[in-house]
Amino acid sequence: MQRQSTGYLFVLPALMLLAMLIAYPVAYTALLSVTDNQGEYVGLENFRRILAARATPIAFWNTLWWVFGSIVFQVVLGVLTAILLNQNFRGRALVRSVTLVPWVVPGIVAATTWAWMLHTEFGIINYMLTAPGLIDEPVGWLTNGRTVMPVMIAINVWKMFPFVAIMVLAGLQSIPNDLYEAARIDGASFWEEVWYVMLPQVRMVIVAVTLLLVIWALNHITIIYAITRGGPANRTLITPIQIFRTAFEGVQFNQAAALSVMFFGVAIVVVFVYIKTLASSGDQP
Amino acid sequence: MRMKTTALLSAAIAALSAGTAFAGEVTWWTPNFNEARAKTLVEKFQAANPGITVKLEVTTTDGLPQRVLTALQSGAAPDIVDVQHGWVNGYAQNKLVLPLDEVLKDREDYIPAALEYVTWDSKLWGIPYRIETHAVIFNKGDFTAAGLDPNKPPQTWDELVAAAEKLSTDGKSGFAITGGGEVGNTIFRSLPFMWMAGGGIISDDGKKVLVNSPESVKAVTFYTDFFKNKLSPASTLENDGTANRRLFIAEKVSMYQSGQFDVPSIKKENAKIDVGVMPIPHPEGSKTAAILGGWSLVVPSSAKNPEEAKTFIAFLAESDSQAVLTDTFPARISAMKAERFNDPILDVFKQMLPYGRPVPAHPRWVQISQAYFDGIQRILLGDEDAQKAMDGAAAEIESLL
Numbered sequence: 001m002q003r004q005s006t007g008y009l010f011v012l013p014a015l016m017l018l019a020m021l022i023a024y025p026v027a028y029t030a031l032l033s034v035t036d037n038q039g040e041y042v043g044l045e046n047f048r049r050i051l052a053a054r055a056t057p058i059a060f061w062n063t064l065w066w067v068f069g070s071i072v073f074q075v076v077l078g079v080l081t082a083i084l085l086n087q088n089f090r091g092r093a094l095v096r097s098v099t100l101v102p103w104v105v106p107g108i109v110a111a112t113t114w115a116w117m118l119h120t121e122f123g124i125i126n127y128m129l130t131a132p133g134l135i136d137e138p139v140g141w142l143t144n145g146r147t148v149m150p151v152m153i154a155i156n157v158w159k160m161f162p163f164v165a166i167m168v169l170a171g172l173q174s175i176p177n178d179l180y181e182a183a184r185i186d187g188a189s190f191w192e193e194v195w196y197v198m199l200p201q202v203r204m205v206i207v208a209v210t211l212l213l214v215i216w217a218l219n220h221i222t223i224i225y226a227i228t229r230g231g232p233a234n235r236t237l238i239t240p241i242q243i244f245r246t247a248f249e250g251v252q253f254n255q256a257a258a259l260s261v262m263f264f265g266v267a268i269v270v271v272f273v274y275i276k277t278l279a280s281s282g283d284q285p
Numbered sequence: 286m287r288m289k290t291t292a293l294l295s296a297a298i299a300a301l302s303a304g305t306a307f308a309g310e311v312t313w314w315t316p317n318f319n320e321a322r323a324k325t326l327v328e329k330f331q332a333a334n335p336g337i338t339v340k341l342e343v344t345t346t347d348g349l350p351q352r353v354l355t356a357l358q359s360g361a362a363p364d365i366v367d368v369q370h371g372w373v374n375g376y377a378q379n380k381l382v383l384p385l386d387e388v389l390k391d392r393e394d395y396i397p398a399a400l401e402y403v404t405w406d407s408k409l410w411g412i413p414y415r416i417e418t419h420a421v422i423f424n425k426g427d428f429t430a431a432g433l434d435p436n437k438p439p440q441t442w443d444e445l446v447a448a449a450e451k452l453s454t455d456g457k458s459g460f461a462i463t464g465g466g467e468v469g470n471t472i473f474r475s476l477p478f479m480w481m482a483g484g485g486i487i488s489d490d491g492k493k494v495l496v497n498s499p500e501s502v503k504a505v506t507f508y509t510d511f512f513k514n515k516l517s518p519a520s521t522l523e524n525d526g527t528a529n530r531r532l533f534i535a536e537k538v539s540m541y542q543s544g545q546f547d548v549p550s551i552k553k554e555n556a557k558i559d560v561g562v563m564p565i566p567h568p569e570g571s572k573t574a575a576i577l578g579g580w581s582l583v584v585p586s587s588a589k590n591p592e593e594a595k596t597f598i599a600f601l602a603e604s605d606s607q608a609v610l611t612d613t614f615p616a617r618i619s620a621m622k623a624e625r626f627n628d629p630i631l632d633v634f635k636q637m638l639p640y641g642r643p644v645p646a647h648p649r650w651v652q653i654s655q656a657y658f659d660g661i662q663r664i665l666l667g668d669e670d671a672q673k674a675m676d677g678a679a680a681e682i683e684s685l686l
Contacts, residue, residue, distance in 0.1 A: 037379060052684055054659075054677070054680075055659070120518075121537065122531075140519060140520065140522065142522070142523045143465070143519075143521070143523050143665075143666075145668070228465075229466075231522075231662055232522045232523075232665070232666055233663045245655070248350075248351040248354060249351070249651050250652040251354065251375050251379070252649070252652065
């Protein structure tokens with residue numbers, strides 16, 4: 001008994017810090033969501049207003065596309081890169097470091113650079129495509145309703161796949177050589193090694209990394225906001241940007257808080273379901 | 286959640302940096318383009334008022350509204366902030382700034398629209414010191430090449446369209462509109478056309494939606510048709526005012542709307558262009574219009590030394606100070622006499638000032654203008670025609686009033 005309370009005493013400073021940095025903002029956001037800007041209780045009025053906004057359902061579907069598209073390609077590309085970087089070839093160290101570049105570049109720098117590269121008139125991408133005659137007219141990558149979201153996802157994939165690659169690579173390197181040798185004695189081909197040795201061994205790494213990617217994609221702002229600000233006509237508006245817009249551009253902190261609370265709920269459910277289905281089944285290999 | 290953490294964090298940082306305020310010290314946030322001129326004024330003021338020290342903190346315009354708002358909300362704001370006229374009303378309604386009626390002298394010397402901008406609940410919440418409007422900047426060389434007279438620029442909408450059609454040759458665009466970037470870019474360029482036609486986004490009293498009235502739709506059609514008829518660049522949907530200036534400098538655009546601040550950078554970056562300026566063309570039989578833009582000084586409610594701040598603002602509001610501090614034109618009529626405003630290239634911009642109108646003051650103006658802007662983008666994307674897009678915007682705005 002005595003010992004336990006001493007323990008609490010020791011963790012108290014850390015708990016207080018956590019409470020200030022996490023619990024207080026969460027509680028305050030919840031409070032903001034049910035009050036008006038004078039601090040009066042208004043019930044669910046803020047929720048009703050923000051749900052009635054035309055942009056809200058658009059942002060919701062965009063967010064789904066954005067998260068799903070980003071994750072699938074980030075994981076697939078990242079795992080393939082990791083398998084490649086795990087092979088023995090000349091210049092491997094160099095390739096490994098170069099792969100990291102997109103991840104190391106600050107998000108805002110990458111976003112602004114891409115925005116310029118993709119510009120219809122000045123962009124190098126259109127220049128490279130039109131100069132050799134591959135296409136006749138420059139493509140409005142960021143102004144065409146059909147291309148703008150895929151382009152955003154592509155930039156996000158480019159930005160984050162190195163992270164997946166490095167994490168999975170670390171997992172691959174911890175696989176004991178015996179497993180490969182055993183597989184080879186049994187006559188496994190390279191792809192069978194990948195499928196039956198590598199992937200099962202790094203499964204937990206992939207699960208954890210994917211969870212991180214989902215969370216990051218869910219509360220992402222930088223790339224999209226810096227390039228399109230959610231436009232054109234809300235084609236790339238995702239919920240975090242809508243929250244940011246409502247709060248800091250529209251000065252409707254209470255509605256933004258209401259949207260945050262709902263978004264928080266959705267995110268918790270997504271993460272919970274994900275952990276339940278994927279992470280726990282990994283316990284019985 | 287995220288926003289709250291950000292707010293808290295910036296509050297903490299602001300508290301740390303503001304913790305060193307002493308009695309008699311006034312902290313003034315001014316944008317970087319004001320830095321040199323502000324320094325001169327601070328020195329002049331301190332020489333006359335030895336009891337007050339002014340600490341200048343330079344801000345950047347990018348992201349400034351968010352930064353100012355966070356500082357005001359957190360309660361750890363500086364004593365004086367430079368803000369755009371349009372932001373002041375929102376601050377006043379949320380009790381984030383102090384009324385400044387006692388500071389204002391010579392009320393009749395101010396351009397009325399400028400004071401109207403920063404008035405709410407019949408009190409004055411900011412002291413305007415800088416005003417400006419747009420005009421149309423054009424390339425005189427392109428006019429001559431297209432067989433148009435650069436000394437007789439278009440005056441009406443029809444003439445503007447006809448000129449833009451003639452100028453749109455060899456990959457050049459006659460008249461560049463904006464359809465991207467921050468919402469304000471497109472509001473500043475399209476709302477005046479709606480006013481000229483007798484429409485608007487909302488009524489001045491903020492009670493009626495005008496965005497889908499026949500007059501407004503006519504103006505929106507006029508504006509967006511420049512893109513639909515390929516008189517504005519293919520990149521219109523990603524272009525803001527800065528992008529249009531760059532295209533003008535690259536000689537890809539012959540006419541575009543902007544303020545006088547664009548002229549020096551055009552001359553610096555492409556001296557070959559012979560720059561002309563014309564008033565914004567209007568429909569046959571009606572007057573031109575423009576949005577009055579510019580900057581005001583406000584005192585946050587949480588200022589440490591509001592009295593000293595007011596003394597300093599009173600000094601900055603003097604006619605002589607205004608003539609120095611503004612980057613464009615001063616808000617006081619008497620300050621306009623200063624030598625620096627006599628450049629002939631400024632004549633048209635000066636002529637436009639009396640036609641400048643404030644944007645409607647509404648607590649949800651930012652969301653209203655966003656709803657309108659989304660509608661404009663739907664037209665430019667080809668999703669909807671002008672009437673349908675504006676009906677959609679009207680429904681959205683209706684729920685915000």
